[in-house]
Amino acid sequence: MISIGIDVSKSKSTVAALGFGKEVIFKPFNIYHVKNDVNKLIAKIKSLDEDVKIVMEATEIYHIPILISLVNEGFFVSVINPLKMKRFCQALSFRNVKTDKKDAIHIAEYGLMNWNDLIQFKEDKEEYVRLKQLNRSYQHYQKLRINHLNYLDKEIEKRHPGLKKLIPHANGNYQKDKLIDFVERWTNSEKILKRSQEQFVNDYEKWAKKKGYHPNAQKAITIYQNALESIPTISSSNSKIDANVLDSIEFLRVINKTLNNILSQMKEIATELEEYKIAKEFSGIGEKLAIQITAEIGDIRKYKNKKSLISFVGIDSPPYQSGNFSAKQRKISKRGNPILRKVLYMAMLCMKKAKDESNSVYKYIIKKEREGKAKKVSNIAGINKFLRIYYAKVMEEKNKEELLKAA
Incomplete structure (x- = not known):
């Protein structure tokens, strides 16, 4: 029995092999994550006559190229939780020695000591892999959207104090958001007050019908009264200041469109x-x-x-x-x-x-x-x-x- 330990780094890995009784089969050596180096490692493993098991730590993405290459060749590969491996290595060395070569040897030792308990890595079906990749993208853009919405809310509060209470964001809707559409039309409360209450109500109703919202006259009156009573910290309708908010709204729409596209792809896979x-x-x-x-x-x-x-x-x-x-x-x-x-x-x-x-x-x-x-x-x-x-x-x-x- 031969245990091969692979310590994975960003662009290279360190490989060591131990046999029964911790006999050194391969001294630790480095390979880069390129086809030529990986093929040499595969050939070296195939030259061994004994039963071989390969052990490596899980990383977020760095171990995947070498893992898939070895699995495709039919080798037994076990991917270990890094926390479990860390504690195993700490138990082996009180001096807390940590080098790539030492880590590769420790990983190979783990394989020998847990030979019968090693679980062979099995790749998920393509639809599950694709779905998870899309969800990680979705989570990234969702976090970005929340951060940007928080920023945009602060900017809106400077221009329209109290408006968010009257027109809340559309909860979970990436296609329409009444508050954002409203601020795009009236970037600050000064633009509302340039018209009389009756004129604003008329403008609001026309705008609501065009955008597909309920043309509520009472809501428009409440918004107008709020504009009269509020104290904006940015009251100027300077075109450069307005452009900042408009650019932010456009950026939010790009994020929303991306989230919609990702969700559509995920739904297509998940429904089956x-x-x-x-x-x-x-x-x-x-x-x-x-x-x-x-x-x-x-x-x-x-x-x-x-x-x-x-x-x-x-x-x-x-x-x-x-x-x-x-x-x-x-x-x-x-x-x-x-x-x-x-x-x-x-x-x-x-x-x-x-x-x-x-x-x-x-x-x-x-x-x-x-x-x-x-x-x-x-x-x-x-x-x-x-x-x-x-x-x-x-x-x-x-x-x-x-x-x-x-x-």
Whole structure:
């Protein structure tokens, strides 16, 4: 048996190989993530006569080129959680020595010591991989949108104090936003007050009809009165100052268009997946949340059981016991997927808003709250309940599909 340890860096990796009894097969050497170097490594591994297992740490993206190259050649490759590997290396060396060569040897040692427990890497199907990549882009632009909206809200408050209370942003709608459209037409309160109240109401109604909003005359009067009473900190209608807001609005529209395009692509992929269909069955979980849950969880079959899925999310609370002491209250581990935790927490809030008594997850959250649990604790318990039901339902459907195919 030969364990090959690969310490992955941004553009290169360090490789070491150990045999039974920690016999050095390959001294640590560097390879760059280019075809020529990777092909040489593949040829070197193929020249070995014994059973070979390759071990490497997971990184966000840097390990993927070499990982896929080795998997495509049919090698046994195991990808280890970096935290687990870090603690293993720390246990081996009290001096805390850290070099790429030393790390590669430690990773190879991990492979030898855990030979029978190593789990072979299995690549997700293309649709799951693509969906997750799109969701990561979606999360990036969503964060960018929130940051930009916060900036834009401050700029609007300088020009139209109190306007946001009268015309809130469209919640979750990337195609239309009444507040943004209004500020684009009237960039500051001075432009509103240049007209009489009657004239502004008339202008507002025409604008609302054109944009597809309800032409509410009373709303227009309220906006006009707010403009009369408010004290803007930027009252000038200087074209350069106005241009700043207009450019910001245009940038927001670009972000919104990008988010819409990403969601459309994600929906096209997700609608064919069983995971998406099951997620949408829970009242309160809409299309966007169902897509994101499906993207981050991926193929449900890669999880050994419900506990593995819960651990992946990071809401498990590991037991802590020593002697006669046993901790009764433990915090969640937070060792899993932070994006998925955030999405699932939002799903629990949406379930509570839906108030569907037929939803067992909603009933469970309310039950916990009535028992005196804090709302946050109850929501986390709800996520746990949801994942158990979700896993069971999806696996049931997957098994039915497999039986039908076999028949």
